[in-house]
Amino acid sequence: MGFFDLSGSLGRNFGSIGIALNEIETRLSMAPAISRTINGPSCERAELCLTMLCEALNVPDALNITIEAAIPEHVGLGSGTQMALAIGTALNAIYGLGLTVREIAAVTERGLRSGIGIGIFEQGGLVVDGGRGEKTITPPVLVHMDIPDDWRFVLVFDVRGQGLHGLQEIQAFNQLPPFPALEAARLCYLLLMQGLPAVAEQDLDKFGEVITELQRSVGEHFAPAQGGVFTSPEVAEVMAWLAQQGAVAIGQTSWGPTGFCAVKGEEVAEAVTQQARERFKQFENLTLVTASARNTGGEVLYV
DSSP states (O other), X not given: OEEXXXXXXXXXXXXXXXXXXXXXXXXXXXXXXXXXXXXXXXXXXXXXXXXXXXXHXXXXXXXXXXEEEOOOTTSSSOHHHHHHHHHHHHHHHHHTOOOOHHHHHHHTTOOSSOOHXXXXXXXXXXEEEOOBOTXXXXXXXXXXXXXXXXXXXXXXXXTTOOOOOHHHHHHHHHHSOOOOHHHHHHHHHXXXXXXXXXXXXXXXXXXXXHHHHHHHHHHHHHHHHHTSSSSOHHHHHHHHHHHHTTOXXXXXXXXXXXXXXXXXXXXXXHHHHHHHHHHTXXXXXXXXXXXXXXXXXXXOOOO
C-alpha cells in the first residue's frame, strides 16, 4: 500500500505498509523424490528459488514440487517473496532445519526494500515495517494489526503489463529525485496518528483517506518513471470511477500495474465490482477481483 521515505531522507530507507489477502495466494506441495521435478505456474521462479535455497542450506534438491496456485508475477503483489518463503518453509519442514521466516528471507535476499511480504508471511493482517537502516538484514515489523472481517478489497489487474522490477526498478530509484524529508515526516505522522488509530477503531473511511493521500504523494514521485500516478491509464480510469462510487484507499500496488481500493461489506464489494466490469467492458485487458484480508500467516500442512 505504499512507502514512506523513498530516499532515506530521515535516516532510514523505504518503510512501508501492506495487508495480506486471502484469495490471491501462492500454494504448493513438496515431497522427497528420486529426482528434482517442478510442475505448475511460475515454474521458472520456483526453480531459481529452490536452487538458491538448496545451495545455501546445503540440502538435497531431489524433490517433487507441485505449484497449485501462484501470485501473478511483477504486478505489485509480492509474488517473488511469497514463492521464496513458501519453498524455503517447505524445505525447513522436510529437512528439520529449524529456521525462522526471516532467516529464510535473508538467504533468498528478500526484503531489500519493502518488508511487507516477509511480515505478512509471518503473521498476516496489516503490517508496517521500519525500512532499512545501516545494520538492517530484513526490515523489522513495527506494527501488526488485524483487519476487520467486513473490510473488502477490489483489485484491478491489467494483463498486458508488469510493473518495474529487477534492473529497471533499481535504475528508476537511482534516477528519481530525493523524496522530500518534510513529506516523509508528514506521511509518517498521518499513518501513526490517523491511519493506524482508524484501523483500531474500525473506521474504514478515515483509514482510506490516509492510504489515498499516501498513494497520491508516492505516486506523484514515481510518475516520471512509470508514466503517471498509475502505470496503466485504463486502471487509473477504473480507480477514479470506483472512488466516485464510494470506494476508499485508492492506490496502486508497488510499481503496479495493479490498482486497489477498499469498501465495507462483501455484498457491496461484489456489487461495485460487477458494475465496474459492465461499465468498463471495453477494457478487455482488465480483470477485477474482490478479496478479503487474511489475518494469519503462511501455513504448513503435513500429509
